[in-house]
Amino acid sequence: MFGIEFIAGNWPLIWVIVAIVLGIIEALTMGLTTIWFCGGAVVAALVAMIGAPLGVQFALFFIVSVVLLYFTRPIVQRKLNVGVEKTNSDALIGKIGFVTKQIEAFSTGQVKLEGNEWTAIAENRELVIYQNTKVIVSRIEGVKLVVTPAEQHTENK
Template identity: 40%
Template sequence: MIWVAVIVIAAILEGMSAQLISIWFVGGGIAGMIAQLCGAPVWLQVMIAAVVTLVLLLATRPLVKKFLQNKETHTNADRVVGQTAVVTEDIDNLAAHGRVEVLGNDWAARSTENVRIQKGTKVQVVRIEGVKLIVTPTVS
């Protein structure tokens, strides 16, 4: 009966968490319950449950962690990074103005250095900061 409680408590804790915290104890609890049903002494049940929990943790945690960490949300705006744009309004970081057109869309823009970039200049989009493109003049 103790193994059913371990399984249920671990499953409830896992369900209440956004992270993988106790799922491995469910597997260990199942292994301990199987050992109990086979008539193993309590010390052996605990050892089996602990070993199975540890093996599950070591075998699956790196994979699960990799999948959980790579949940970066890309937006349509990300596609402009690396693209060539045309300055439609002089870019002046000190005056906090400037605009470019890239892929048919108009964006606020700032330069990577504090240099003024004239209207009509071709620039390359380096990154996005908020709603502004950070650009650098292209080398002709």
């Protein structure tokens, strides 16, 4: 039915099949990688239809794929993350709490933040932060808040 001569001489069809396979792979993985190569295959199919040599088809396939990957992937990733809100502990970064148990140098203490008690350490590990001090959450390490005194935080700005 389809001989090697038919397939080898029909590069536009081959490129369309490659584009479809890559599109299916992208749909299954959602990795935002193969979709760009799918675009390269479409361009290669178009130039194959106008009779471009095989070397030009492959060159355009790789050039278009890499250009699409490099320039559009970051934009698409940002667009796909629209509306993503910080959840759980990430939402605590930048919030203000109060020390309920003194944070010792190179040790932990307790901070009350949004009605919950958290284990906390000082951003500057040599610092002692006394009870009832207002602190700002800098980041989270594991299950501990990393905090700086609010006064120190405003002085540094």
